[in-house]
Amino acid sequence: MELKGIGALVTGASSGLGEALSRQLARSGARVAMVARGEARLMAAVERIRAEGGEVHAIPGDLGRQEDIHRIGGAAAALVGPVSLLVNNASTLGPVPLQPLLDTECEELERALAVNLVGPFRLAKLVAGAMALRGLGVVVNVTSDASVNAYERWGAYGASKAALDQLTRIWAAELEGTGVRMLAIDPGEMDTPMHAEAMPDADRSALPSAVSQAERLLAVIRRAEHWPSGARIELTKEVLR
Amino acid sequence: MIATGVAPAAWPRPQPLEERLLHVDPARGTLRDVRVIELPELLKPGDVLVVNDAATLPASLPARVNGVGAEIRLLEDLGGGEWRAVLFGPGDWRIRTESRPPPPRVSEGELLVVAGLDARVTQVSPLSPRLVQLGFHASPDAFWNAVYRRGRPVQYAHLAEELPLWHVQTSYAGRPWAMEMPSAGRPLRWSLLLKLRRQGVLVVPLTHAAGLSSTGDAELDRALPLAEQFEIPRAAAEAIAAAKRSGGRVVAVGTTVVRALEGSFAQHGRLLASAGRTDLRIGPRFRPKVVDGLLTGIHEPGTSHFELAQAFAGADLLHRALAHAAAQGYLSHEFGDSMLLLGGKG
Numbered sequence: 267m268e269l270k271g272i273g274a275l276v277t278g279a280s281s282g283l284g285e286a287l288s289r290q291l292a293r294s295g296a297r298v299a300m301v302a303r304g305e306a307r308l309m310a311a312v313e314r315i316r317a318e319g320g321e322v323h324a325i326p327g328d329l330g331r332q333e334d335i336h337r338i339g340g341a342a343a344a345l346v347g348p349v350s351l352l353v354n355n356a357s358t359l360g361p362v363p364l365q366p367l368l369d370t371e372c373e374e375l376e377r378a379l380a381v382n383l384v385g386p387f388r389l390a391k392l393v394a395g396a397m398a399l400r401g402l403g404v405v406v407n408v409t410s411d412a413s414v415n416a417y418e419r420w421g422a423y424g425a426s427k428a429a430l431d432q433l434t435r436i437w438a439a440e441l442e443g444t445g446v447r448m449l450a451i452d453p454g455e456m457d458t459p460m461h462a463e464a465m466p467d468a469d470r471s472a473l474p475s476a477v478s479q480a481e482r483l484l485a486v487i488r489r490a491e492h493w494p495s496g497a498r499i500e501l502t503k504e505v506l507r
Numbered sequence: 508m509i510a511t512g513v514a515p516a517a518w519p520r521p522q523p524l525e526e527r528l529l530h531v532d533p534a535r536g537t538l539r540d541v542r543v544i545e546l547p548e549l550l551k552p553g554d555v556l557v558v559n560d561a562a563t564l565p566a567s568l569p570a571r572v573n574g575v576g577a578e579i580r581l582l583e584d585l586g587g588g589e590w591r592a593v594l595f596g597p598g599d600w601r602i603r604t605e606s607r608p609p610p611p612r613v614s615e616g617e618l619l620v621v622a623g624l625d626a627r628v629t630q631v632s633p634l635s636p637r638l639v640q641l642g643f644h645a646s647p648d649a650f651w652n653a654v655y656r657r658g659r660p661v662q663y664a665h666l667a668e669e670l671p672l673w674h675v676q677t678s679y680a681g682r683p684w685a686m687e688m689p690s691a692g693r694p695l696r697w698s699l700l701l702k703l704r705r706q707g708v709l710v711v712p713l714t715h716a717a718g719l720s721s722t723g724d725a726e727l728d729r730a731l732p733l734a735e736q737f738e739i740p741r742a743a744a745e746a747i748a749a750a751k752r753s754g755g756r757v758v759a760v761g762t763t764v765v766r767a768l769e770g771s772f773a774q775h776g777r778l779l780a781s782a783g784r785t786d787l788r789i790g791p792r793f794r795p796k797v798v799d800g801l802l803t804g805i806h807e808p809g810t811s812h813f814e815l816a817q818a819f820a821g822a823d824l825l826h827r828a829l830a831h832a833a834a835q836g837y838l839s840h841e842f843g844d845s846m847l848l849l850g851g852k853g
């Protein structure tokens with residue numbers, strides 16, 4: 267998709283992959299609404315990108331809260347125009363440090379589903395109708411290899427991402443022919459605050475940076491029509507150039 | 508308003524597709540009761556359904572005028588942080604708009620606090636002391652985050668409870684341009700829209716900044732709707748042109764769509780992909796140049812909606828339709844039942 271001048275909405279945008287992707291979208295000429303829970307960190311990320319001349323806007327909000335969704339979507343459409351690209355990137359790990367399911371509180375699983383599954387569903391529902399009428403739109407759901415592999419201690423996160431993958435496929439089937447494309451994209455392991463939270467002992471120098479994964483993600487978005495809608499794309503394996 | 512006996516719907520109902528639809532055929536002078544889900548049977552391949560994709564913003568904002576609580580309802584975005592707005596006195600939507608005490612008087616240059624933001628009164632309208640222009644001292648981010656945090660949807664006394672924002676959105680809403688919901692499209696669920704498309708009925712959007720329907724000031728109410736902003740994208744203009752060439756009918760979903768299409772036509776002499784403002788008033792003597800039919804709510808005589816409907820059906824037929832709707836238990840207002848004014852072969 268052509269990125270210049272489009273309205274984009276990126277969640278989890280105050281750090282890691284979300285911030286790096288917002289910066290690259292802005293460099294490509296997109297107008298970007300950046301969403302995150304922590305207002306101070308979000309404002310700092312927005313200011314860093316603005317200093318480079320990008321058009322980005324800060325919308326503080328929590329994807330896990332129903333009443334925040336319409337605020338986020340409404341403010342985003344007011345600030346960047348019709349949203350043609352939604353990147354559901356915000357995620358929560360569930361219990362930290364990671365726990366086996368027997369030690370996971372039910373409320374922790376509910377919270378993981380609220381942020382990682384229901385929030386992305388609500389936001390997609392909010393923007394995909396207008397996208398379908400205009401015949402243009404891409405929704406990216408950021409997923410993980412924890413959605414396909416049964417990693418011990420990744421139960422809440424893995425189950426929520428598996429459900430998100432399936433939601434992506436069903437969205438795609440239902441919106442076939444409308445011009446709206448749905449993609450589940452797995453960026454793989456990378457050096458982000460979330461990775462450090464999940465695996466504090468990992469060797470960070472061995473991990474690809476969020477910036478390099480954001481570049482790959484951007485390349486996929488630019489060529490979104492090359493994949494069937496509903497596809498699950500692994501950035502580690504895809505040949506992008 | 509003249510009461511017709513059509514009761515207002517006090518709350519959204521769970522199955523919009525099961526809501527009632529009165530098909531008024533102005534060519535035959537006939538009335539027919541169906542359900543919204545049967546709309547595809549009243550349209551044919553080549554017809555175009557034009558919807559208003561404006562989202563509804565929470566345009567009712569808490570304000571402080573001279574330290575006293577008041578309510579501001581946004582009316583029109585003039586750009587650059589300037590808004591046309593209407594002041595309301597003490598109380599809230601639970602009190603009938605016309606029964607609310609008048610708002611505090613404000614004068615040009617006065618500083619108000621609106622949704623927690625400083626706003627300067629830059630103009631008081633000669634039309635009414637409650638119609639003002641405000642200049643907000645805030646960045647776009649700060650303005651919109653405050654509106655969405657502090658604002659509430661505009662609503663009126665016929666409703667049972669305070670509306671959450673999601674109850675005043677259509678299923679295809681995009682940019683928040685509307686101060687009140689473009690409600691004619693509210694019952695159109697995606698299962699229905701996708702069915703219409705499969706059947707060869709084009710569904711295309713335009714955006715029209717629907718204003719307020721009531722201000723509590725009788726003189727100002729008579730001047731409504733004031734000029735409103737619209738944007739007609741290329742896809743809509745092309746679909747309409749194709750329908751005109753091939754004998755398809757153009758059906759407007761809501762009076763705001765009629766205003767945008769006919770207003771743009773009046774400005775350009777033909778229908779173009781265009782953006783602008785229109786203050787076109789449409790009534791019984793208006794001959795539509797673009798729109799062939801109208802899907803709308805059940806509107807009382809004496810409202811601007813009823814006036815506009817008379818451009819599509821005679822007053823006698825509309826009065827007959829309202830009497831029928833009342834007798835059959837149809838509901839009115841934004842969460843009520845619908846009426847399709849459309850002649851020709853379905």
